[in-house]
Amino acid sequence: MSRESLGHFELLVLLALLRQGEDAYGVPIAQAIEESTGKRVILASVYNTLERLEQKGLVGSAFGQPTRERGGRAKRYFTITTAGLREVKAAKKALTTLWRGIPVHEG
Numbered sequence: 001m002s003r004e005s006l007g008h009f010e011l012l013v014l015l016a017l018l019r020q021g022e023d024a025y026g027v028p029i030a031q032a033i034e035e036s037t038g039k040r041v042i043l044a045s046v047y048n049t050l051e052r053l054e055q056k057g058l059v060g061s062a063f064g065q066p067t068r069e070r071g072g073r074a075k076r077y078f079t080i081t082t083a084g085l086r087e088v089k090a091a092k093k094a095l096t097t098l099w100r101g102i103p104v105h106e107g
Contacts (some may be wrong), residue, residue, distance in 0.1 A: 012037070012050045014088050017080055025075045026050065038044055050078055058084030084085065 006014070016032035017024045030041040050101075053059045060081055063074040080088070 006087055008047070010049055010053060011088065011091055013053065014058065014080060014084055016090070017050075018085075020067055022077070022079070024078045026033055029078075053084065054078075056083075058083060075086060 012033050013029060014037070016029045019032050020028050026043055026046050030043050030046045033039075033041045033046070048104060050061070054061055058081055059078050061076050061078045063076050064073045066074045
């Protein structure tokens with residue numbers, strides 16, 4: 001495990017990014033997290049997290065073409081890096097291992 005493991009929201013952002021594929025940008029990433037958790041997501045927190053993940057080398061980004069619908073601004077698309085995918089897989093393995101053997105509590 002790396003010195004700086006993923007936080008809960010960082011992991012959610014990475015998983016939502018993976019689900020979105022090549023067209024991943026802030027709005028659909030936030031929507032995917034909202035749909036999966038049932039909780040409201042502040043778009044700024046998604047972009048802040050994506051910036052932090054990019055600084056860690058876990059995601060990369062590139063700007064698309066400016067569009068008239070966005071007032072001439074371009075969307076910033078994000079992709080997961082090899083290191084990011086490795087971290088997601090490590091988190092999955094750790095969580096799966098920890099869940100094994102825990103009795104299910106109903107109620």
